[in-house]
Amino acid sequence: MSFATQLMDIALIVTFVVIALAQAMSMIRLVMGPSTGDRILALDTMVVNAIGLIVLLGIAQGVRIYFEVSLIIAMLGFVSTVAYARFVLRGDIIE
Amino acid sequence: MTHWIIAPVVLPALLAPFIVLAARYHIGIQRVFSIAGVLALIFVAAGLAWQASDGTITLYQLGDWAAPFGIVLVADRLSTLMVLLTAVLALFVLLYAIGSEWDNRGRHFHALFQFQLMGIMGAFLTGDLFNLFVFFEVLLIASYGLMIHSGGNARLRAGVQYVLFNLLGSTLFLFALGAIYAEAGTLNMADLAQRVRLIDGAETVGIRLAAVLLLLVFAIKAAVLPLHFWLPSSYAEAPAPVAALFAIMTKVGAYAIIRVYTMIFSPDLDVTAGLHTTWLMPAALASLAIGMIGVLAARHLDRLVAFAVIGSMGMVMVAISLFTPTSITAALYYTVHSTLAAAALFLIVDLVRTGRADLNLIAQPVVPGAALTSALFFLAAIAMAGLPPLSGFVGKLLVLDAAFSTSAAAWIWAVVLSSSLICVVGFSRAGSTLFWKAKSMPVADEPAETTAATPAPATLSYVAVGGLLTLLVAHTVFAGPATAYMADISDQLFNPEPYIETVLDTPGKLSTPKEGY
Amino acid sequence: MSLFLIVALPFFGALLPGLMNSAGRQACAGITFTVSLAAFIGLLTNLPAVLAGDLVTARVDWIPSLGMNFTLMLDGLGFFFALLILGIGLLIIAYARSYLSRDDNMGEFFTYLLLFQGAMVGIVLSDNILLLLVFWELTSLSSFLLIGYWKHLPEGRQGARMALTVTGMGGLAMIGGMLILGQIAGSYDLSVILQNRDLIQADPLYVPALLLILLGCFTKSAQFPFHFWLPHAMAAPTPVSAYLHSATMVKAGIFLMARMWPVLSGTPEWFVIVTTAGLITMVLGAIIALFKHDLKALLAFSTVSHLGLITMLLGTGTAFGAMAAMFHILNHATFKAALFMSAGIVDHEAHTRDIRRLGGLRHLMPITFIIATLAALSMAGIPLLNGFLSKEMMLEEATHTVLFGAPWLVPALATFGSLFSAAYCFRLIGHTFLGPVRDDYPAKPHDPGAGMWLPPAILVVLVVMIGVAPFLAEPFVKVVTASVLGDTAEVPKAYFKIWHGLVPALFMSVIAVVGGLLMLAIFNPALRLWETTPRPEAKTIFEALIAAIVALSQRFIHGLHNGAFTRYGAIMAVTVIVAGFYAWSTGTVGPASREMQPVTPVAFAGWVMLLAATIGMVFLHRNRLMSLILIGIAGLMVSVGFVYFSAPDLAMTQITVEVVTIILLLLALNFLPNQTPIESTAMRRTRDTAIALAGGLATMGMAWHFLVRDAITTPISEFHLANSYKGGGGTNVVNVILVDFRGFDTYGEIIVLGIAALLIYALTETLLSGPVRARLLNRKPDQPRAGDMHPTMMVVLTRVIMPVVLMVGFYIFLRGHNEPGGGFIAGLVVSIAVVMQYMASGFSWASARLRYPYHGVIGAGVLIAGLTGIGSWFVSKPFLTSDFTYVRIPPFEKFELATAALFDLGVFLAVVGAVMLSLESFSRLARRAHVPDTEHPMDIDPSRDDPPMTPAREGV
Amino acid sequence: MIKAYRWLLPHPLVTLLLAVVWTLLQNEISAGMVVFGVILGIIIPWGTSVWWPDTPRAFHVSRMVTYSIMVIWDIMVANVQVAWIVLTKPNSKLRPAWIVVPLELRQPEAITILAGTITLTPGTVSADLSDEGHSLLVHVLHTEDPDAVRDEIKTRYERRLKEIFA
Amino acid sequence: MTAEIIGTYAVAICLLIGAGFAMVGAIGLLKFNDSMTRLHAPTKVGTVGIGALLLASMIHSFTVGDGSLHELLIMSFLFVTAPISANFMAKVNIHRRACDTPPEPPQDDTWSTLNVPEADREMASPATVQSPKG
Amino acid sequence: MELLVASAIGILTAGGIYLMLRLRTFPVILGISLLTYAVNVFLFASGRLSIGAPPILRDGIEVYADPLPQALVLTAIVISFGMTAVVVMIALGAYLGSDDDHVDDAINKPSTGTGDAT
Numbered sequence A: 001m002s003f004a005t006q007l008m009d010i011a012l013i014v015t016f017v018v019i020a021l022a023q024a025m026s027m028i029r030l031v032m033g034p035s036t037g038d039r040i041l042a043l044d045t046m047v048v049n050a051i052g053l054i055v056l057l058g059i060a061q062g063v064r065i066y067f068e069v070s071l072i073i074a075m076l077g078f079v080s081t082v083a084y085a086r087f088v089l090r091g092d093i094i095e
Numbered sequence B: 001m002t003h004w005i006i007a008p009v010v011l012p013a014l015l016a017p018f019i020v021l022a023a024r025y026h027i028g029i030q031r032v033f034s035i036a037g038v039l040a041l042i043f044v045a046a047g048l049a050w051q052a053s054d055g056t057i058t059l060y061q062l063g064d065w066a067a068p069f070g071i072v073l074v075a076d077r078l079s080t081l082m083v084l085l086t087a088v089l090a091l092f093v094l095l096y097a098i099g100s101e102w103d104n105r106g107r108h109f110h111a112l113f114q115f116q117l118m119g120i121m122g123a124f125l126t127g128d129l130f131n132l133f134v135f136f137e138v139l140l141i142a143s144y145g146l147m148i149h150s151g152g153n154a155r156l157r158a159g160v161q162y163v164l165f166n167l168l169g170s171t172l173f174l175f176a177l178g179a180i181y182a183e184a185g186t187l188n189m190a191d192l193a194q195r196v197r198l199i200d201g202a203e204t205v206g207i208r209l210a211a212v213l214l215l216l217v218f219a220i221k222a223a224v225l226p227l228h229f230w231l232p233s234s235y236a237e238a239p240a241p242v243a244a245l246f247a248i249m250t251k252v253g254a255y256a257i258i259r260v261y262t263m264i265f266s267p268d269l270d271v272t273a274g275l276h277t278t279w280l281m282p283a284a285l286a287s288l289a290i291g292m293i294g295v296l297a298a299r300h301l302d303r304l305v306a307f308a309v310i311g312s313m314g315m316v317m318v319a320i321s322l323f324t325p326t327s328i329t330a331a332l333y334y335t336v337h338s339t340l341a342a343a344a345l346f347l348i349v350d351l352v353r354t355g356r357a358d359l360n361l362i363a364q365p366v367v368p369g370a371a372l373t374s375a376l377f378f379l380a381a382i383a384m385a386g387l388p389p390l391s392g393f394v395g396k397l398l399v400l401d402a403a404f405s406t407s408a409a410a411w412i413w414a415v416v417l418s419s420s421l422i423c424v425v426g427f428s429r430a431g432s433t434l435f436w437k438a439k440s441m442p443v444a445d446e447p448a449e450t451t452a453a454t455p456a457p458a459t460l461s462y463v464a465v466g467g468l469l470t471l472l473v474a475h476t477v478f479a480g481p482a483t484a485y486m487a488d489i490s491d492q493l494f495n496p497e498p499y500i501e502t503v504l505d506t507p508g509k510l511s512t513p514k515e516g517y
Numbered sequence C: 001m002s003l004f005l006i007v008a009l010p011f012f013g014a015l016l017p018g019l020m021n022s023a024g025r026q027a028c029a030g031i032t033f034t035v036s037l038a039a040f041i042g043l044l045t046n047l048p049a050v051l052a053g054d055l056v057t058a059r060v061d062w063i064p065s066l067g068m069n070f071t072l073m074l075d076g077l078g079f080f081f082a083l084l085i086l087g088i089g090l091l092i093i094a095y096a097r098s099y100l101s102r103d104d105n106m107g108e109f110f111t112y113l114l115l116f117q118g119a120m121v122g123i124v125l126s127d128n129i130l131l132l133l134v135f136w137e138l139t140s141l142s143s144f145l146l147i148g149y150w151k152h153l154p155e156g157r158q159g160a161r162m163a164l165t166v167t168g169m170g171g172l173a174m175i176g177g178m179l180i181l182g183q184i185a186g187s188y189d190l191s192v193i194l195q196n197r198d199l200i201q202a203d204p205l206y207v208p209a210l211l212l213i214l215l216g217c218f219t220k221s222a223q224f225p226f227h228f229w230l231p232h233a234m235a236a237p238t239p240v241s242a243y244l245h246s247a248t249m250v251k252a253g254i255f256l257m258a259r260m261w262p263v264l265s266g267t268p269e270w271f272v273i274v275t276t277a278g279l280i281t282m283v284l285g286a287i288i289a290l291f292k293h294d295l296k297a298l299l300a301f302s303t304v305s306h307l308g309l310i311t312m313l314l315g316t317g318t319a320f321g322a323m324a325a326m327f328h329i330l331n332h333a334t335f336k337a338a339l340f341m342s343a344g345i346v347d348h349e350a351h352t353r354d355i356r357r358l359g360g361l362r363h364l365m366p367i368t369f370i371i372a373t374l375a376a377l378s379m380a381g382i383p384l385l386n387g388f389l390s391k392e393m394m395l396e397e398a399t400h401t402v403l404f405g406a407p408w409l410v411p412a413l414a415t416f417g418s419l420f421s422a423a424y425c426f427r428l429i430g431h432t433f434l435g436p437v438r439d440d441y442p443a444k445p446h447d448p449g450a451g452m453w454l455p456p457a458i459l460v461v462l463v464v465m466i467g468v469a470p471f472l473a474e475p476f477v478k479v480v481t482a483s484v485l486g487d488t489a490e491v492p493k494a495y496f497k498i499w500h501g502l503v504p505a506l507f508m509s510v511i512a513v514v515g516g517l518l519m520l521a522i523f524n525p526a527l528r529l530w531e532t533t534p535r536p537e538a539k540t541i542f543e544a545l546i547a548a549i550v551a552l553s554q555r556f557i558h559g560l561h562n563g564a565f566t567r568y569g570a571i572m573a574v575t576v577i578v579a580g581f582y583a584w585s586t587g588t589v590g591p592a593s594r595e596m597q598p599v600t601p602v603a604f605a606g607w608v609m610l611l612a613a614t615i616g617m618v619f620l621h622r623n624r625l626m627s628l629i630l631i632g633i634a635g636l637m638v639s640v641g642f643v644y645f646s647a648p649d650l651a652m653t654q655i656t657v658e659v660v661t662i663i664l665l666l667l668a669l670n671f672l673p674n675q676t677p678i679e680s681t682a683m684r685r686t687r688d689t690a691i692a693l694a695g696g697l698a699t700m701g702m703a704w705h706f707l708v709r710d711a712i713t714t715p716i717s718e719f720h721l722a723n724s725y726k727g728g729g730g731t732n733v734v735n736v737i738l739v740d741f742r743g744f745d746t747y748g749e750i751i752v753l754g755i756a757a758l759l760i761y762a763l764t765e766t767l768l769s770g771p772v773r774a775r776l777l778n779r780k781p782d783q784p785r786a787g788d789m790h791p792t793m794m795v796v797l798t799r800v801i802m803p804v805v806l807m808v809g810f811y812i813f814l815r816g817h818n819e820p821g822g823g824f825i826a827g828l829v830v831s832i833a834v835v836m837q838y839m840a841s842g843f844s845w846a847s848a849r850l851r852y853p854y855h856g857v858i859g860a861g862v863l864i865a866g867l868t869g870i871g872s873w874f875v876s877k878p879f880l881t882s883d884f885t886y887v888r889i890p891p892f893e894k895f896e897l898a899t900a901a902l903f904d905l906g907v908f909l910a911v912v913g914a915v916m917l918s919l920e921s922f923s924r925l926a927r928r929a930h931v932p933d934t935e936h937p938m939d940i941d942p943s944r945d946d947p948p949m950t951p952a953r954e955g956v
Numbered sequence D: 001m002i003k004a005y006r007w008l009l010p011h012p013l014v015t016l017l018l019a020v021v022w023t024l025l026q027n028e029i030s031a032g033m034v035v036f037g038v039i040l041g042i043i044i045p046w047g048t049s050v051w052w053p054d055t056p057r058a059f060h061v062s063r064m065v066t067y068s069i070m071v072i073w074d075i076m077v078a079n080v081q082v083a084w085i086v087l088t089k090p091n092s093k094l095r096p097a098w099i100v101v102p103l104e105l106r107q108p109e110a111i112t113i114l115a116g117t118i119t120l121t122p123g124t125v126s127a128d129l130s131d132e133g134h135s136l137l138v139h140v141l142h143t144e145d146p147d148a149v150r151d152e153i154k155t156r157y158e159r160r161l162k163e164i165f166a
Numbered sequence E: 001m002t003a004e005i006i007g008t009y010a011v012a013i014c015l016l017i018g019a020g021f022a023m024v025g026a027i028g029l030l031k032f033n034d035s036m037t038r039l040h041a042p043t044k045v046g047t048v049g050i051g052a053l054l055l056a057s058m059i060h061s062f063t064v065g066d067g068s069l070h071e072l073l074i075m076s077f078l079f080v081t082a083p084i085s086a087n088f089m090a091k092v093n094i095h096r097r098a099c100d101t102p103p104e105p106p107q108d109d110t111w112s113t114l115n116v117p118e119a120d121r122e123m124a125s126p127a128t129v130q131s132p133k134g
Numbered sequence F: 001m002e003l004l005v006a007s008a009i010g011i012l013t014a015g016g017i018y019l020m021l022r023l024r025t026f027p028v029i030l031g032i033s034l035l036t037y038a039v040n041v042f043l044f045a046s047g048r049l050s051i052g053a054p055p056i057l058r059d060g061i062e063v064y065a066d067p068l069p070q071a072l073v074l075t076a077i078v079i080s081f082g083m084t085a086v087v088v089m090i091a092l093g094a095y096l097g098s099d100d101d102h103v104d105d106a107i108n109k110p111s112t113g114t115g116d117a118t
C-alpha cells in the first residue's frame, strides 16, 4: 500500500515535471517557428499538454471538478487551432 | 418595501432592450419611448430627491442580502441630486437629439442613450465599490457607442483613443479594487469606511495604495490633469447631443471623489493622511489653468468648448480638493452649473455648425438664424466663463469664498481669477470671429452649398437649448435655496454615521448585522 | 419708487426694444425712452429723502450663506450717479434715435443700451459688494456689445475685445479685493463695511485688497497705465461714446473709489497710488489729446485726463478733495456729454471727424458751434462756466498736496496738465469751427434737426447755469460729498463761488489758460516734434501682447495635446506609478503575516512559459499573427494558473473568452495589415521600456505586499461561503455570488456585453452605408488565399461535433449552480459551437439555413434577467431576490428549481446573442462583391458529381 | 410514418451518441438522466439538422465497431513504432514521403473517416484532398517503400469503409 | 484492498506511460527539421500520451471512490479533433510552401489547397508566399 | 509561490505597458489585453492563493479558496471581453476609413482657423 502510493506520488511528480518540460519544449518551437504552421502546431501541442496538466492536478489534489475545464480546453483548443490555420489559409475565418 | 430607488437603473435597463426588440426599425416609436422613459425618470428622480431632502437615507438591498455581503443602493441627498440632474439633463439632450435628427444618423441611438442613463444612475446610487466599477463600465461602453454614433473618420479615430484611454482607466480601477479587497476584505463603501478605521499606523502602505489608485481612477473620469488627455478630442468629435450628455460623465468622477474621500478616506483619517489633500489641489488648479488656456488657444469651436469643460471640471475639483463643508457646497453648486452650461454650449456649437462648412474659428458667411444662435452662445459663454449674472459667477464666488481661509488661498485665487480672464478673452475672440466678423464678409458666392448640406435647426433644438439656459438662470436666481441645499448635502457628507449605520445595521436575508467583527 | 424697480426697469425694459423692432424705429426709441424716463422719475421720487440725508434701502435675500444678497441703498452719492446715468441716458436715447442710420438694428442697440443702463444703476445702488460686482461685470459685458455694435468694423470688434479684456481683468481683480474686504469686515454689505475703517485698515490683507480693488477701478476708469483701451472704444457709435465714456462707465471706477473712500482712503498706500496714478493720467491724457486729429479721439483722451484729475482729487484723501472730485464729476459729465454729442453731429453732417479736414464750421452750423464752444471753454476752465469752478478747486487742493516729499510737484503737474487741457480745448474750437469755410468737406455740413442738437443744448444750459450760479449746485454737491465722506470727515464749509480772491489757484489757472493759447499758437511745430518723438502705441503693444499670449498658449496647448495616444498613455502610466510610489513611500510597512507557499516545478514551468510568451510578444509583436498566437499562450497559462489556484470557473471563463477574443481579432486582422512596421526610435523604445519596467515592478511590489499579508479583518466572503447553500441553494459559491449575492453586478455585466454587440452592429451598419462600403466590396486580400474554402473533413466533423458541443454547453449551464460552469460559460460554449459551423461551411451558407435574430436573443436575455429581478417585487422583496425549491417529477431525480437559474438563462441568452451578433457583424464586413453565396456546405464532395450506388439510399 | 420518424430523428445515431455523451457528462447512470439525455439527443439534432442535409442512409454499425477496435489496436502499436523513430532515428536517416491515395470512396463522411484513421495511426498524416475529391494526399513520416503504405491504406482501411458505407 | 493497490500501480504506470508519450511528442516537435515531419509527433503521440493520463485519472477515480468515466469524453474529443487539426496544419504547410511540393494527384487537376483562387494567382509569387518571420 | 504570482503580474504589466505604448492600434490592443490579464490575476490574488481548495462546497471540507475575488474576476473578464470587441471594431472602422492604423492622431494639421481674431 505505502509503496504503491509512494510510487504514485513519484509518478505524479515525474509526470508533472515531464509535462512541464514538454510545454517548455513546445514553447521553444513556438518562438523558433520557422513557419506559421509550426507555431500553430506548437500552440496546439501546448493546449493538449495543458489538458494533461489539469488532469494531473485533478489526480494530485483528489478533486474531480477540473473535468469541465479539461473538456472545455479540449473543445476550444481545437477551435482556435482551426481558426489560426484558416486565417493563414484564407484570411477570413468565417467566409 | 419601496422599489423606487432602483427604478432609475431598471427603467432604462428594461426600456433599452425593449426598444431594440420592438422598435428597432421605427425611429418614431423609439423616440416616443425614449422621451417617455426620461420623463418617468425625472418624475422618479424628483420623488427620490424629495424623499432624501429631509436627510432620510434610503437603503435598497439587492437580492435581499444585507450589506456588506450583497450589493446595496443608497439614496441620500447627494446621490439623489445627481440622479435628478442627470434625468433633467437627459430630457433636454434627448429633445435636441430628436430635433436635430442626430438620433437618426446611425443605429441604436435611443437604446444606447437609455443604457448610458442606466450606467450613470447606477454609478450615483450604488453603495458598493465593485458595483460602481460595473456601472462605470456600463456607462462607458454606452458612451463609446454614442460617441461614434453616425461614424465618420475623425470621430472613429478619436473614438479609438477614447476607448483605449478608458480601458486603461478600467484596468486601474480593478487594480484599486484588488488592493481594497486585499487590504480590507470588503467592497461595500460603508463597511470599508468602518474597516479602514481599524488599520493601525504601523501598516499603512496597503490602504494608501488603494486610496491613491482609486483617486487616480476617479481623477481620470473627472479629467483632472494630467489624466485629462482623453477629453478634448472625444468631446469635440462626439455628436453634439452626446457631448452634451457627456457633461454629466465627468461629474461622475467628481461625485465618486466626493463620496469616497469624505466618507471612507475622510480628510481626518490618519492612515491616508496627505494623499488626496496633497496632490489633488495642484492638479485641479493645473486643470483649471490648462482648460482655460485651451479655450484661448483653440482653433475650433468644438475643441474650445471641450477645453472649457476641462477648466470647469478643474474648478469643481479645486473646490472638492479643499475637503471642507463650505468647499463641497461650492463644488456641488458649481457641478450643477457646469453640467448645464457645458451641455448647453455643446448643443449651441451644433447650432453654429449648422450652415457652416466646419467649426474652424475663422469667419464664414453669416447664415440665417445666426442672430438667435449668437445670443444663445453669448449667454452660454457668459455662464461658462463665470461672468455675472449667471450661475458660473455665483459658483466662482462660492469657491473663492470657501478657499479664503485655507493655506492655498493665494494660489487658488490667483489661478481662478486669472484663468477666468483668459477664458473671457478666449470666448470673446471666438464669439466675435464667429458672429461678428462674419458680417464683414462679402456675401459668399456659393452659400447655398453649405446651407443646403445641413438643414436649419428645428424649433425643438432651440427649445432644448433654451431649456438648459433657463435652468441655468433658475440656478442663478434660486442660488440661495440651491446653496442652502448643497450645504445640507455637504453636512450629510461630513457626518457619515447615519449613512454607515443605515447601510450596515439593516438586516437582510440570513444575516445578523455586522457579522465578522 | 422702490429701488428694486429703478434697477429692474432697464433690465426688463431691455426686452422691449427687441420685441418692438418690427414696429419701427420710432416705436423702438420711444419705448426705450419711456422705460428710461420711468426709472428716472422713480429715482426723482426719492430725492426728498436723499436731500434729507436719509438712507433709502431695499433688501431681498439671494444667497444668504454666501452673504450675497440683493441689497440696495440710495444715498447722496448713489443718487448723484444714478441721476447722471438716467438723465444723460435720456438725452442719449433721444440723440441716438436721430443718429443711427436705417441700416442699424435699432432694437438691438437699445436693448444693449438699456442693459448697460440697468447695470450702471445697479452698481451705484448696490449695498452689497458682491451684488455690486455682478453689476460691475455686467457693465463690461454690455459695453462689449455696445462697442462692438458695428460688427462689420474691425476697429469695433477689436475695441470691444480690448475693453472687455482690460475691464474684465480689473473686474476679476476686484472680485478678489471685494472678497477680502468682505472677509475682513465679516459682511459683504457696504453699510457694514463702511463702518469698519479701522478694522480694515489694520488688517494685513488691507494692502492686497486695496491693490485689487484699485486695479478694478483704474481699468474701468482708464487710469494710467490702463488708459489705452478707452480711445479704441471710440469705434462705437457716438451715442455710445457719449454715454459710456463721458458720464457712465468710465465713472464707475471713480464711483467705486468714492464709495470706498471712507474705508480705503487716508492711508499712505492709498494716497501714493491713487494720487500718482491720477496725476500721471491727467497730464498724459491731456498731452495726447492735444495731438489727436480725430475729434472723438481727442475727446476720449481728454476724458482720460479728466478722470485722472478726479482720481487725483480722491487720492489726496481730504474732504475738500472729495468734494472737488464730486463737483468735477458733475461738471465733466455735462460738458463732456455735450461735446461728444457735438462731435457726433459734426461727424454725422460733415462725414468726417478729422480736425485737419474741418474748420470754418462756425458759419455752417452755428448752433452746434455755440454748444460745442461753450462746453469746450468750460472744459478749458474759463470762468463763468462750470468747468472753471471745479478746476479751481482742484488747483487749490493741489497746492496743499505734498507727494514724494516735494511740495511743488503736484501743483506744477496740475498746472501743466491744465495748460494742455486748455490747449486742446482751444484747438477743438479753433480748428473745427473757426477759420475760413472750406470747400472740401466730405459732405455739405449744416445744423441737424432739433432731435440731435437739443440734447447737448440742454446740457450746455446746465454748464452755464452752474458756471454762473454755483450756489445752485452747492447743496446738492455737499449732500453727495457727505455721503462719500460717511462718518470719517465733515463736509468742508467752503462755499462754491467764482471769485475766491488772489489765491494761488487763480494764478495757476491763468498760467494754464494763457499757456494753452500759446500752445495753440505753436501747435504746428509742437505737432512735428510730437510726431517725431518715438512713443509706444498702446494698441499695438496690447494687440501684440494678446497675440503673443494666444500664440504661446497655442504652442503650449497644441504641443501638449498633440493627439498622440502614445504620449497620453505614457503620461498616464508615469502619473500612476509616481502617485503609487508616493503613497507607498509615505506609508509604513509591517512584517509579513502569511507564510509563503513552496514553489512547485509545474508552477515554475507555467511561470516560465508566461514569461516567455510575454517577452515573445514584446519582441515579436510586429508579426501580428505571431503575437496573437503568443497571447493565446499567455491566456492559456493564466487559465491553467487559475485551475492551479482553485478557480475552475475562472479558468473556463478565461479560456473561452480567450478563444472568442482571438477569433474576433483574427476576423479584424483580416482587414488590417499583417505586419507592424518599425517606426519608433530607439530612444522611444528605451523610454517605453523604462516605463514598462517601472510599471511591472510597481504591480509586482503591490501584489507581493498583499500576498504575504492577511486582510485587516475577515473578508466578507466568509459569509458567502457560509450561506451559499443555505441561502442561495448552490454549492458552487462563485456561481451563487454571480447570480445571487452579487447578481446585480452580473446584470450590469450582461448589459455591457449586450451594448458591446449593439455597438458593433451599429458601427458595421454605419460603415456599410458609408464610403467605406465600396472599399470593402472591392478589397483585395493582402496575401494569396489557399483553395478549399470549406474543407470536407471539417464540415463532416462539425456535423457530429456541434451537437455534442451544444450538449456540453447545456450541461455546463445546468450544472453551474453546483459545479463549475454557469450561464456565461455555457453561452460562450454554445456560441463557439455555432462559430464552428460558420467556420466549416461559411457564414452565408450556415445563416441562410438558420438565422437567429441575435438582436432579439440579446434583448430577450437582458429582459429575462431584468424581469427575473423584478419578479421578486411581487413577493415584496428587493430586485433580484432569489428563491429556490426542490422538486421531483418521475423518472427524474429530485432537482432544484431556482429563480437564479432563470436569471442565469438571461445571462446565457445575452452572451450567445452578443457574441454571435458581434461575429456576424465582422463577417458582414468581409463579404466581397461578385462573390456569390456558397451553394454547398463543402467545396469538395465527390458524391455530388459522382452519385454512388442508388439502392443504398433506401437502406438502414 | 417514416417521414415523421425522419423529421423527429434526422440522425438517430447522433441521438444515441448524445444520450451517451450526456450520461458520461453526468458521470453516473440513472434512469432520469438517461431519459433526459435522450430528450436532449432528440432536440439538439432536430434543431441543427438543417446544417446536415443529405445524410448517408447506409451505415453498418456492427462493421463500424469492428473497424474501430482494429483502428485502436493499430494506433497503440504504431504509436510505439513512431515513438521509437522519434527517439532513435536521426534526422538524416529519416525518409519522409508524400504518397497519393486514389479514392474509391465517394461519401464525404466515409472519406473523412478514412482520412481521420490515417492521421490517427501514427506515421501518416492525411494532408489534403484533390480538388475534385478523388485522391487523398498523405504524408508519411518514415518509409522506405511509399507504394506499400498506399496499398496498406487502401486494403486495410478503405476497403472496410466501403463495406461500412455500402 | 488488493484492487486498490493494483489500481494505484496501474495509475502510476499509466501516468508514466502518458508522460513518456507526451515527452516523445515534444521531442519530435523540437527535433525534426521539416514542418511536415514535425506534424507527426505531437498530434498523435502527444494525444496518446494525454489519453494515458486520462486513463490514469479514470483508474484513480475507481480506486479512491466512485468511478468516473467522463474522461472518456475528453479522450474521444481529442481523438476526433486531432485529424482535423493535423489536416489544417498540413494545409497551412502546403499553402505556405513550408514543405516539399506534393506530387500531382492522378485524376484531378491539383490539390485543393493549391487551388488558389483566380484573383490571387498573380500574388502567389514566391516572394509573398514566404512565411513572415519575427 | 507568492513571488511567482507577484512577478507574473509584474511581467504581464510590463509587457502590457510596453505594447500599449506602440504606435499602431493592433499591438496597443494586445498590450491592453496583457494588462487585463495582469489585473485579473491581481484581483484574483486579492483573495490570496490557495491550492486544491476550489470554492465548491463539499461535505467535510472546511477550507476553501476565497470565492469573492473569483466572482469579481469573472465579471471583469466578461466586461473586458466586451470592451476589447468594441475597441477592435472601432479601430477597424477607423482603419477602413482612413487607411491608417496609427493610434496617434495628427489633430494639429495646419488649420486656417486662428488666431488673428480681428
Ligand code: NA
Binding pocket: C669, C670, C671, C672, C673, C674, C782
Ligand atoms: Na491582415
Ligand code: NA
Binding pocket: A091, C669, C670, C671, C672, C673, C674, C781, C782, C783
Ligand atoms: Na489582411
